Amino acid sequence: MTRFSFDLHATDGAARTGTIHTPRGEIRTPAFMPVGTAATVKAMLPESVRATGADILLGNTYHLMLRPTAERIDRLGGLHGFMNWDRPILTDSGGFQVMSLADLRKLTERGVTFKSHIDGSRHEITPERSMEIQRLLGSDIVMCFDECPALPADRDRIASSMRLSMRWAARSKDAFGDRPGHALFGIQQGGLEPDLREESAKALVDIGFDGYAVGGLAVGEGQEAMFGVLDYAPAQLPADKPRYLMGVGKPDDIVGAVKRGIDMMDCVLPSRSGRTGQAFTRRGVVNIKNARHADDPRPLDESCSCPACTGYSRAYLHHVFRAGEMISGMLLTWHNLHYFQEIMQGMRDAIAAGRFAAWEADFHATRAEGDIAPL
Numbered sequence: 001m002t003r004f005s006f007d008l009h010a011t012d013g014a015a016r017t018g019t020i021h022t023p024r025g026e027i028r029t030p031a032f033m034p035v036g037t038a039a040t041v042k043a044m045l046p047e048s049v050r051a052t053g054a055d056i057l058l059g060n061t062y063h064l065m066l067r068p069t070a071e072r073i074d075r076l077g078g079l080h081g082f083m084n085w086d087r088p089i090l091t092d093s094g095g096f097q098v099m100s101l102a103d104l105r106k107l108t109e110r111g112v113t114f115k116s117h118i119d120g121s122r123h124e125i126t127p128e129r130s131m132e133i134q135r136l137l138g139s140d141i142v143m144c145f146d147e148c149p150a151l152p153a154d155r156d157r158i159a160s161s162m163r164l165s166m167r168w169a170a171r172s173k174d175a176f177g178d179r180p181g182h183a184l185f186g187i188q189q190g191g192l193e194p195d196l197r198e199e200s201a202k203a204l205v206d207i208g209f210d211g212y213a214v215g216g217l218a219v220g221e222g223q224e225a226m227f228g229v230l231d232y233a234p235a236q237l238p239a240d241k242p243r244y245l246m247g248v249g250k251p252d253d254i255v256g257a258v259k260r261g262i263d264m265m266d267c268v269l270p271s272r273s274g275r276t277g278q279a280f281t282r283r284g285v286v287n288i289k290n291a292r293h294a295d296d297p298r299p300l301d302e303s304c305s306c307p308a309c310t311g312y313s314r315a316y317l318h319h320v321f322r323a324g325e326m327i328s329g330m331l332l333t334w335h336n337l338h339y340f341q342e343i344m345q346g347m348r349d350a351i352a353a354g355r356f357a358a359w360e361a362d363f364h365a366t367r368a369e370g371d372i373a374p375l
């Protein structure tokens, strides 16, 4: 049986390209993971998600534990079969979404108790319970249970939260046990404080994980502060293990993170924006609801090979969005996911060829041109 492993193929500056091997298939890095919150990437069939170039999906522990519950998914054979996606799945620990979605949260050394945002029922997540839920789901890459304070927060709060997360990381590792073919990732915390980030990295490396996430970013600090942390944080983590930046981001966030040594990312942005009429293109964001597209027979992006761009005009995409037709979200989500995967493939090729700087310059120059002029 294939064990979980990571091969680094090439580096260019701090940027890296490689392959994560899992029993359920390979993950080419840098990798973008579409988010399948409730066991579906909204508006997309799993085979369509695969066709965009995704090697791995992300599932949300918090949502799945509440509905339909991890125990039910386990009885039905696990998340892969349940949602008809046989390739790798990464699950988050539930911690972040308890903090952002649940009611009446109570945080103790033991874990977090909270009320479901769906029906008000009471639940508890501890490091041990998070590991159990992610095992019941059948997750290939399991995340440690951690606590992530919203930024800005004062240094004492960041430090005590980080140290709690490190104690929970050790408990997560103990509870995870030895599961060949499955990986457990630790999560670095420490806010915007270099020394706390270093302390967190050392604590995680002492415990020993299959990969490491840079956590606690994309929580309101802004791109400049995030890049400030990414200028040093990835280098604090082992070079021979995958590095994952959680919840990022917009195309230019993704490119900036890869430039600074990040291997994996996830974000709801391409799928969520696809349902609100926003398309990400090489030339920046296009709002398809805008009246300027109503008579425009041209595709969203003439160089894009996705179904939305090869089969439909801007006028059609504008019409179905205005009419509230489901195909609107389907086509724009497909396009957005396709575009994000195209960025990842472009970066993988550029890093392998040692021309990442030129690729990045072209990426920014094309965006700066803006959308094509109205007819």
Ligand SMILES: [Zn+2]
Pocket: 300, 301, 304, 305, 306, 307, 308, 309, 310, 335, 338
């Ligand atoms: Zn397209």
